Amino acid sequence: MWNHLLRFTGGGVEREGHSFPVRPNGDTFRIGFRAFRIYDQNMDVQTPNRLYSAMGSFIEPPSLKGTTFLVHEPIDQVAEKRSAWIYNAGARRVRRAPDLGYDGINDGSEGLITTDQVDGYNGAPDRYDWKLVGKRELFVPYNTYEIGNKKLKYTDIVMKGTVNPTYMRYELHRVWIVEGALKPGQSHIYAKRTFYLDEDSWAVLMEETYTGRGDLWRVALHGQVQYYDVPFPGYRFGMVHDLDSGGYIVGGLDNELKSVVKFNVKGKVADFQPDALRRAGGTK
Numbered sequence: 001m002w003n004h005l006l007r008f009t010g011g012g013v014e015r016e017g018h019s020f021p022v023r024p025n026g027d028t029f030r031i032g033f034r035a036f037r038i039y040d041q042n043m044d045v046q047t048p049n050r051l052y053s054a055m056g057s058f059i060e061p062p063s064l065k066g067t068t069f070l071v072h073e074p075i076d077q078v079a080e081k082r083s084a085w086i087y088n089a090g091a092r093r094v095r096r097a098p099d100l101g102y103d104g105i106n107d108g109s110e111g112l113i114t115t116d117q118v119d120g121y122n123g124a125p126d127r128y129d130w131k132l133v134g135k136r137e138l139f140v141p142y143n144t145y146e147i148g149n150k151k152l153k154y155t156d157i158v159m160k161g162t163v164n165p166t167y168m169r170y171e172l173h174r175v176w177i178v179e180g181a182l183k184p185g186q187s188h189i190y191a192k193r194t195f196y197l198d199e200d201s202w203a204v205l206m207e208e209t210y211t212g213r214g215d216l217w218r219v220a221l222h223g224q225v226q227y228y229d230v231p232f233p234g235y236r237f238g239m240v241h242d243l244d245s246g247g248y249i250v251g252g253l254d255n256e257l258k259s260v261v262k263f264n265v266k267g268k269v270a271d272f273q274p275d276a277l278r279r280a281g282g283t284k
Contacts, residue, residue: 001125001178001195003202006051006075008232012042012265016059018154019251021110026160031108031251032060038267045269051075053272064107065089068277069100077124087277094277102127103189112218112249113240114189120204120222120238121195127188128180135176138196140205142171144223144236152255162241163250168223174199175206190217198224201233218242230263 014036022028035056040046043053054071058064066089074080084100087093099105101123104115116123147157147167157163175196182191192210197203207220218240225236239250254260270276 001121001130001180001197004121004195004197004204005125007202009037009039009234010227010230010232010263012036012038012263012267014262014265015254016257016259017252017254018256019108019249019253020154020158021108021112021249022158022160022247023110024160024246028158030060030154031064032058034059036265036267038265038272042265043267043269047072047269049074049076049080053267053269055272055277058108061108067107069097070272070274070277071100072272073122077126082123085274085277092278094274103187109249110247112242112247117207117220117240118238119235120220121207125180127183127186128193129183131179131181133177133179133194135174135199137172138175138206139170140173140175140196140198141168141221141223142173142198142205143225144169145225147223148225148236148253148255150255154253154256157253157255158250161246162248163237163239173205198233203233203235217244227261227263 016034019031020028033056037052037054039052040050051073057068068087070085072083082101084097085094086097101115105111106115157167175198178195180193182188190209191212194208195204196206198205205222208216209218211217220240222238223236224233226233235252237250237252241248
């Protein structure tokens with residue numbers, strides 16, 4: 001899991017995208033988000049024990065527009081916990097966001113995904129006991145270029161139940177299987193999790209989550225592509241299916257946007273401080 005958390009993802013990344021929570025009856029709405037994640041080596045000044053700094057702003061719908069998050073992610077999360085803040089555009093104030101981690105629920109997600117499921121898995125791994133199950137060959141979402149085709153409309157992709165399978169692609173790959181069991185006395189909505197990590201890139205490609213009763217609850221798929229200009233393999237989309245409700249959420253789509261993902265972006269420490277949040281919510 002540490003290999004996943006510390007894998008190379010482009011140094012500094014700037015991206016804009018859309019996510020779609022899809023209800024069981026097929027109703028959906030669009031969430032627009034602009035995100036910056038700058039790893040410490042790409043900052044003008046290095047910070048001890050800092051893995052990356054991230055800032056993200058909602059750009060739609062109007063009810064969320066301008067709401068902005070800031071995260072300081074440490075390397076050693078025993079020595080230092082994640083620091084997070086939120087600027088609420090409606091209240092026009094900055095506050096600490098201690099729930100921006102673990103099983104916190106993100107705005108606009110309709111509760112279909114926890115904060116630590118973003119980017120396959122993120123944050124401190126301290127609430128679970130981890131077990132390496134072994135290695136297997138499985139069909140996993142890989143080289144999923146077509147779902148990112150700029151000629152497609154979102155209505156071509158987002159359907160009731162799941163995304164249009166015409167634009168999905170799977171390959172037989174070796175994956176490492178890792179199980180996480182919730183530690184006694186710890187709290188999380190997922191009592192058990194099984195991750196399938198790509199042997200080549202260490203990225204989480206699939207995840208299964210279970211209830212406290214041991215029932216399979218949600219299944220996540222993260223499709224990879226090769227960004228040849230960087231170069232590294234990274235996510236083209238992320239998707240979580242709720243098997244109980246029949247709803248799902250898919251994110252990372254940018255088909256109807258002219259912008260493209262920017263890598264190796266440089267950052268300034270001053271732009272990733274709590275007092276910069278208000279300015280970011282109004283301009284980014």
